Amino acid sequence: MILYGASGHCKSVIDIAESVNEPIRCIYDDNPRVDNLFEIPVIKFANDVNHTDEKWIVSIGNNEIRKTLSSKLNVVYGALMHKSSSISNRSTIGVGTVVMAKTVINAGVKIGEHCIINSSAVIEHDCVLRNFVHISPNSSLAGEVSVCEGAHIGIGACVLQGIKIGKWAMIGAGAVVTKDVPDFAVVVGNPARLIKYATSNDV
Numbered sequence: 001m002i003l004y005g006a007s008g009h010c011k012s013v014i015d016i017a018e019s020v021n022e023p024i025r026c027i028y029d030d031n032p033r034v035d036n037l038f039e040i041p042v043i044k045f046a047n048d049v050n051h052t053d054e055k056w057i058v059s060i061g062n063n064e065i066r067k068t069l070s071s072k073l074n075v076v077y078g079a080l081m082h083k084s085s086s087i088s089n090r091s092t093i094g095v096g097t098v099v100m101a102k103t104v105i106n107a108g109v110k111i112g113e114h115c116i117i118n119s120s121a122v123i124e125h126d127c128v129l130r131n132f133v134h135i136s137p138n139s140s141l142a143g144e145v146s147v148c149e150g151a152h153i154g155i156g157a158c159v160l161q162g163i164k165i166g167k168w169a170m171i172g173a174g175a176v177v178t179k180d181v182p183d184f185a186v187v188v189g190n191p192a193r194l195i196k197y198a199t200s201n202d203v
């Protein structure tokens with residue numbers, strides 16, 4: 001497998017791959033600050049890179065940048081699920097998505113492409129997550145929640161059953177979301193309240 005982006009998030013992706021004995025051949029980066037990460041070579045990306053025989057993951061935490069890069073690369077994407085995650089056979093996970101340690105993904109869940117399901121997150125039955133979503137560590141979605149493209153659920157947040165989170169919305173750390181959240185909204189607190197609408201720098 002090949003990774004793109006030698007960021008902090010990339011370190012967690014390397015751990016996931018290691019847990020399932022998936023070798024990482026190398027990591028590409030536009031501006032490499034190191035020549036290796038955990039002894040995996042880090043190489044400056046050039047447009048003529050050709051690894052058609054390998055699956056790729058864009059290992060960048062920022063949802064917007066992940067979207068831009070994944071649409072630009074002409075490669076085949078894979079997905080990585082940590083060995084310790086509990087994933088229902090009755091759920092689906094799109095390419096480019098990474099699922100970190102100790103997560104729970106229950107029956108009927110549909111997860112899109114290039115999402116991050118971070119450590120110890122819980123995605124309850126029948127949730128639908130669109131592409132480029134990030135569910136941060138220790139956050140929980142109750143049953144039948146829908147999360148639109150690019151939305152970010154902050155660390156330790158929880159979302160009550162049946163709620164819709166709009167595209168590119170940001171749910172603050174520790175928030176308790178009790179009603180639908182509009183596109184691009186930034187909400188915080190318990191119960192979650194709107195504080196502003198996100199600019200591209202916030203998401």
Ligand SMILES: CC(C)(COP(=O)(O)OP(=O)(O)OC[C@H]1O[C@@H](n2cnc3c(N)ncnc32)[C@H](O)[C@@H]1OP(=O)(O)O)[C@@H](O)C(=O)NCCC(=O)NCCS
Nearest residue numbers: 118136137153154155170171172173174186187188189195
């Ligand atoms: C919601 C969030 C994006 C807002 O960031 P911001 O735009 O920089 O906002 P500010 O820090 O200027 O805060 C604005 C106001 O909201 C409050 N606030 C910010 N985050 C809050 C939170 N999580 N819970 C409660 N209140 C919060 C601030 O205290 C401030 O209140 P004030 O105006 O009364 O002083 C950010 O605080 C946050 O929670 N990020 C989540 C990060 C995360 O989970 N990362 C996980 C990566 S794996």
